[in-house]
Amino acid sequence: MSDAKTSLQDTEYKYGFVTEIETDAVQKGLSEEIIRLISKKKNEPEWMLEYRLKAYKHWLTMVEPTWAGVKYPKIDFQDICYYSAPKKQSEKALENKPQSLDDLDPELIKTFERLGIPLQEQKRISGIAVDVVFDSVSIGQTHTEELEKAGVVFCSISEALHKYPDLVKKYLGSVVPYSDNYYACLNAAVFTDGSFCYIPKGVRCPIDLSTYFRINAKDTGQFERTLIVAEEGSYVNYLEGCTAPQRDENQLHAAVVELIAHERAEIKYSTVQNWYTGDKEGRGGIYNFVTKRGKCAGAHSKISWTQVESGSAITWKYPSVILQGDHSEGAFYSVALTHDYMQADTGTKMIHIGKNTKSTIISKGISTGHSSNAYRGLVKIMPTAENARNYSQCDSMLVGDKCSAHTFPYIEVKNKSAVLEHEASTSRISEDQIFYLQSRGLDMESSISMLVNGFCKEVFKELPLEFSVEAVKLIEMKLENSVG
Amino acid sequence: MGLFNDFTQIQNQRSYRGDWEALLKRGQDVFSSQGLPTRSNEDWKYTSTKILKDETFASSLLATAPTTNLQVQISPLKTAAHFVFVNGHFMSNLSQTNPSVTIQTISQLATSNETSLLTEIEQLKQTVSATSDSLDALNEAYLGAGLALLVKAETKLDHPIRLTFYSDLFSGPALATHPKMLVKVGSRSSVQVIEEYVGQEGARYFNNTQADVVVEDSAKLVHVRVQNDSLQAVNVGRTRFFLKSNSNLHVLAYSSGARLSRHNNDIHFIEPGASAKMDGLYLTAGAQHVDNHTFIDHKVGNCQSYQHYKGILVDQSRAVFNGRVLIRQDSQKAYSEQLNNNLLLSSQAEIDTKPQLEIFADDVKATHGSTVGELNEEEVFYLLSRAIPRDQALAMLSLGFVQELVLKLENPELETWLSSLLTEAWKRIRK
Numbered sequence: 037m038s039d040a041k042t043s044l045q046d047t048e049y050k051y052g053f054v055t056e057i058e059t060d061a062v063q064k065g066l067s068e069e070i071i072r073l074i075s076k077k078k079n080e081p082e083w084m085l086e087y088r089l090k091a092y093k094h095w096l097t098m099v100e101p102t103w104a105g106v107k108y109p110k111i112d113f114q115d116i117c118y119y120s121a122p123k124k125q126s127e128k129a130l131e132n133k134p135q136s137l138d139d140l141d142p143e144l145i146k147t148f149e150r151l152g153i154p155l156q157e158q159k160r161i162s163g164i165a166v167d168v169v170f171d172s173v174s175i176g177q178t179h180t181e182e183l184e185k186a187g188v189v190f191c192s193i194s195e196a197l198h199k200y201p202d203l204v205k206k207y208l209g210s211v212v213p214y215s216d217n218y219y220a221c222l223n224a225a226v227f228t229d230g231s232f233c234y235i236p237k238g239v240r241c242p243i244d245l246s247t248y249f250r251i252n253a254k255d256t257g258q259f260e261r262t263l264i265v266a267e268e269g270s271y272v273n274y275l276e277g278c279t280a281p282q283r284d285e286n287q288l289h290a291a292v293v294e295l296i297a298h299e300r301a302e303i304k305y306s307t308v309q310n311w312y313t314g315d316k317e318g319r320g321g322i323y324n325f326v327t328k329r330g331k332c333a334g335a336h337s338k339i340s341w342t343q344v345e346s347g348s349a350i351t352w353k354y355p356s357v358i359l360q361g362d363h364s365e366g367a368f369y370s371v372a373l374t375h376d377y378m379q380a381d382t383g384t385k386m387i388h389i390g391k392n393t394k395s396t397i398i399s400k401g402i403s404t405g406h407s408s409n410a411y412r413g414l415v416k417i418m419p420t421a422e423n424a425r426n427y428s429q430c431d432s433m434l435v436g437d438k439c440s441a442h443t444f445p446y447i448e449v450k451n452k453s454a455v456l457e458h459e460a461s462t463s464r465i466s467e468d469q470i471f472y473l474q475s476r477g478l479d480m481e482s483s484i485s486m487l488v489n490g491f492c493k494e495v496f497k498e499l500p501l502e503f504s505v506e507a508v509k510l511i512e513m514k515l516e517n518s519v520g
Numbered sequence: 521m522g523l524f525n526d527f528t529q530i531q532n533q534r535s536y537r538g539d540w541e542a543l544l545k546r547g548q549d550v551f552s553s554q555g556l557p558t559r560s561n562e563d564w565k566y567t568s569t570k571i572l573k574d575e576t577f578a579s580s581l582l583a584t585a586p587t588t589n590l591q592v593q594i595s596p597l598k599t600a601a602h603f604v605f606v607n608g609h610f611m612s613n614l615s616q617t618n619p620s621v622t623i624q625t626i627s628q629l630a631t632s633n634e635t636s637l638l639t640e641i642e643q644l645k646q647t648v649s650a651t652s653d654s655l656d657a658l659n660e661a662y663l664g665a666g667l668a669l670l671v672k673a674e675t676k677l678d679h680p681i682r683l684t685f686y687s688d689l690f691s692g693p694a695l696a697t698h699p700k701m702l703v704k705v706g707s708r709s710s711v712q713v714i715e716e717y718v719g720q721e722g723a724r725y726f727n728n729t730q731a732d733v734v735v736e737d738s739a740k741l742v743h744v745r746v747q748n749d750s751l752q753a754v755n756v757g758r759t760r761f762f763l764k765s766n767s768n769l770h771v772l773a774y775s776s777g778a779r780l781s782r783h784n785n786d787i788h789f790i791e792p793g794a795s796a797k798m799d800g801l802y803l804t805a806g807a808q809h810v811d812n813h814t815f816i817d818h819k820v821g822n823c824q825s826y827q828h829y830k831g832i833l834v835d836q837s838r839a840v841f842n843g844r845v846l847i848r849q850d851s852q853k854a855y856s857e858q859l860n861n862n863l864l865l866s867s868q869a870e871i872d873t874k875p876q877l878e879i880f881a882d883d884v885k886a887t888h889g890s891t892v893g894e895l896n897e898e899e900v901f902y903l904l905s906r907a908i909p910r911d912q913a914l915a916m917l918s919l920g921f922v923q924e925l926v927l928k929l930e931n932p933e934l935e936t937w938l939s940s941l942l943t944e945a946w947k948r949i950r951k
Contacts (some may be wrong), residue, residue, distance in 0.1 A: 434882035443877045446865045452864035458890040464882045
């Protein structure tokens with residue numbers, strides 16, 4: 037077992053390359069002018085600019101939160117570039133022409149091929165529609181025709197602001213108001229792009245939707261905004277992936293994701309987050325400070341968050357569900373793997389408001405190296421939530437004696453008919469299990485990998501197939517060299 | 521502001537010396553700069569100290585001592601030794617001593633500058649970086665009530681040592697008492713200690729208690745803290761245990777009285793081989809608010825902790841449970857269990873529970889869990905179908921739910937005594 041304790045020293049980050057591409061970036065720093073400039077570059081309607089400025093003014097009054105168990109040097113918000121776009125793209129954005137993938141910079145296409153998203157291929161073959169966000173702007177969607185036929189709107193949020201301003205105006209900030217928290221407020225002021233998705237009444241989205249985020253430029257923050265609205269009786273499966281180049285500086289990623297599920301609608305949101313984690317000494321890496329929240333607005337609606345968090349120097353996110361509609365259901369399935377000097381503070385909030393609401397939380401944390409991994413969650417049963425039900429399970433696994441694992445489950449119950457169960461356990465891979473597998477001819481590495489995958493299985497099975505395969509591979513890759 | 525600023529008066533009246541004077545000054549300085557904890561403090565997220573601000577309290581140290589012919593109404597229990605304080609004043613005439621136990625009141629120690637136990641405990645607090653908040657500082661700022669208790673090595677007592685803090689219907693302003701207890705249980709001894717807060721019904725007062733208990737190697741201690749203060753009272757307190765090698769602790773913290781009650785129960789494993797059971801019970805009704813914060817610090821390896829808190833809530837009462845378990849780096853082979861079960865019997869009651877694990881060592885096992893729910897209707901029906909009236913059925917199920925922890929003490933005398941307290945509490949909360 038002593039072998040297993042060696043931290044994940046040599047795990048290579050295979051997405052660490054930088055794409056040499058001309059970008060159109062605004063100067064560093066944050067001010068009202070910069071916000072006006074971003075809004076102008078994106079040719080936004082007046083109300084959007086007002087919203088941004090309102091958020092910015094509120095943000096100035098807020099203080100950076102310190103409650104999470106993560107340590108990092110103070111962020112200089114004036115040292116971040118709030119808008120960076122691949123050049124060709126940004127000219128297009130100004131002209132506000134519909135974007136087609138064929139117009140993309142070949143360099144950019146190569147980048148995504150290296151990332152394993154051949155857009156050209158995906159466009160024709162695979163069954164997933166992809167929206168790709170590069171630095172600050174969305175650079176292209178695939179499968180638009182097929183989606184249009186079904187009546188599904190899937191486009192970048194900038195495009196949606198022009199094409200469907202009423203929808204965006206109605207729902208933007210309805211789940212995560214700009215005043216919600218420090219980073220959500222910053223995002224509301226400076227968000228540059230993201231995906232917008234609207235599933236009309238009764239439509240089962242014919243293909244899975246996917247967004248791919250990539251931070252490329254140096255000193256850039258990525259502030260994207262995703263908004264998904266599922267009308268009555270609709271269904272959508274949404275996937276999100278992220279990578280960033282290997283750099284010595286820390287980069288900030290403060291996204292906001294809002295989901296709205298109306299009566300009997302169902303949204304499944306899956307994330308495989310693999311931002312650059314920093315090097316072995318903990319230099320560089322992405323600060324992933326994200327606000328994700330869904331609202332089960334209608335009766336019998338369902339929202340589920342599934343996440344595999346294996347990247348970022350610091351992860352700080354709590355995908356939540358507000359269970360407003362009666363009989364609505366929320367779920368949170370998470371695997372968080374930390375290595376070297378990574379810090380993850382992640383979990384969920386389940387706010388039960390409606391009657392007979394149900395929530396499930398399954399969280400698996402694996403810490404190795406010098407990393408720290410925390411589950412922080414809240415289950416709140418409001419007085420109106422008759423017969424609410426929650427089941428939570430948080431398991432942690434420690435590999436090595438320099439890492440740490442924490443759980444902070446907050447449970448607030450204001451209704452006696454609620455039934456809640458929370459359980460958590462922490463342990464390490466037992467020597468017996470390793471011995472058992474080794475005696476059957478598996479080497480140490482495969483044994484650990486098999487045990488970790490078994491540990492995470494409950495979550496992986498919630499992922500769509502392609503993601504599930506990717507997640508297993510990702511965990512395997514991260515665990516490589518974790519053993520002698 | 522609840523008048524926690526008459527520090528100069530205390531200083532003038534008391535002639536404390538050396539380290540004791542320093543302790544008093546430290547408490548006054550820390551409290552003056554921090555004030556009462558507010559809800560922006562994470563540890564006080566669910567509990568407001570507003571009632572302490574709204575009410576005016578006079579220090580019981582400055583108030584006249586009660587007359588010696590006073591009757592103390594507490595439930596009878598056979599004891600090996602009994603030390604009684606009334607409104608913060610030690611009543612030697614009501615107390616009963618034991619040759620294996622030496623006691624000295626805090627005022628005696630402070631005026632004679634006898635510091636050996638104080639220094640030992642302050643050092644232990646430093647080595648574990650013990651948590652303390654401004655209420656601990658407030659306790660020190662009003663240093664004077666309480667006692668130091670030493671149990672000689674190899675002492676075995678059949679009956680408990682009982683410390684009673686009684687508050688009566690004082691005719692003057694509401695009194696604030698800040699008892700401090702320094703306890704040391706000698707090597708290889710086996711004793712039971714009861715730390716008890718009782719008040720005459722209707723009495724308004726504030727108890728801010730602090731007990732530091734050192735359990736020497738191979739000693740066995742059963743510690744029962746009973747908070748049965750008057751329903752108009754406020755009780756906040758901290759009990760801190762330091763466990764040396766191969767010692768064994770079983771602590772039961774019972775809260776049923778006071779309109780606002782907050783108890784911090786901390787265990788520090790400072791030498792390997794020790795094991796501890798930490799249990800808690802709370803029964804609340806009306807607008808009562810009970811807050812239990814526990815902290816188990818596995819500072820060294822090879823120690824076991826088992827924690828179980830159970831509570832019953834009726835009316836619009838509110839309970840808070842925050843159980844923190846810390847397994848520090850290199851505390852290998854630590855084992856920790858934690859469970860919090862709550863029974864909500866009214867739709868306005870509220871429970872906020874947070875079991876919290878912080879683990880920095882890999883070869884450990886730690887689990888925690890918590891549940892919240894109401895009585896199972898099927899169980900109630902089962903009893904009803906056997907001709908047991910509904911009220912009695914509810915009582916059987918609810919009392920059975922909490923009595924489990926009393927039975928764990930495996931001490932028939934304490935069982936009978938605590939069961940009678942539970943039955944009384946049940947009658948009160950069901951009215």
